[in-house]
Amino acid sequence: xxxxxxxxxxxxxxxxxxxxxxxxxxxxxxxxxxxxxxxxxxxxxxxxxxxxxxxxxxxxxxxxxxxxxxxxxxxxxxxxxxxxxxxxxxxxxxxxxxxxxxxxxxxxxxxxxxxxxxxxxxxxxxxxxxxxxxxxxxxxxxxxxxxxxxxxxxxxxxxxxxxxxxxxxxxxxxxxxxx
Numbered sequence: 001x002x003x004x005x006x007x008x009x010x011x012x013x014x015x016x017x018x019x020x021x022x023x024x025x026x027x028x029x030x031x032x033x034x035x036x037x038x039x040x041x042x043x044x045x046x047x048x049x050x051x052x053x054x055x056x057x058x059x060x061x062x063x064x065x066x067x068x069x070x071x072x073x074x075x076x077x078x079x080x081x082x083x084x085x086x087x088x089x090x091x092x093x094x095x096x097x098x099x100x101x102x103x104x105x106x107x108x109x110x111x112x113x114x115x116x117x118x119x120x121x122x123x124x125x126x127x128x129x130x131x132x133x134x135x136x137x138x139x140x141x142x143x144x145x146x147x148x149x150x151x152x153x154x155x156x157x158x159x160x161x162x163x164x165x166x167x168x169x170x171x172x173x174x175x176x177x178x179x
Contacts, residue, residue: 006065013068020075021045028079032086036170041082044156048078052149056141064138067145074149077123081116081157088112089165090176097172105165113158120154 024045028038049071056063088108092099099107127150130143 009065009068013071017071017075020072024075024079028083031083031175032090032173033175034171034173036165036168037086037090037173040161040164041079041086044082044153044161045075045078047156047160048074048149048153051152052145055148056145061141061145064141066138066142070142070146070149073146074153077150078153078156081120081153082161084116085109085112085157085161085165087176089170090173093170093172094176101169102166104170105162108165109158109162116154116157120150123150 021042025038025042028041032038052070052074056067085108088111089104092104092107096104096107124147127143127147131140131147132143134140134143
């Protein structure tokens with residue numbers, strides 16, 4: 001039964017992980033209707049999943065049945081931070097149409113760094129709790145590398161995303177309008 005379960009979960013992950021990426025991409029496009037609003041969060045997702053799974057590989061940690069869900073969970077968590085930041089960027093663009101992109105990025109991050117950081121801390125704390133409290137190694141590793149992934153998502157959202165926003169011209173989203 002355990003062997004069949006592992007096979008079925010592996011097969012489901014091969015379908016679910018790309019499907020989650022496609023669904024997130026569609027949601028991002030519908031939410032922002034801009035190329036940057038679709039691509040930048042996906043880059044953060046790729047970096048986050050790569051960091052977490054790469055650290056597992058670097059430390060020689062086996063890929064267990066439970067860790068199949070790691071990528072899917074990190075996709076949802078990683079995209080959330082960038083959605084918050086990008087939403088604020090688009091609001092700032094509407095609020096001051098004459099501001100340059102660096103000013104917009106700074107204003108957005110001044111407003112968003114604290115809520116994004118606090119949600120990251122609580123999420124990391126919960127996964128660290130799983131790491132410390134789990135008796136089974138697969139669950140323990142799941143908690144540890146989920147915490148690593150969430151921390152990577154925070155880092156990319158707080159540092160890399162604003163840098164990209166300041167460097168590249170981001171078209172305003174037509175869905176964000178002056179109130």
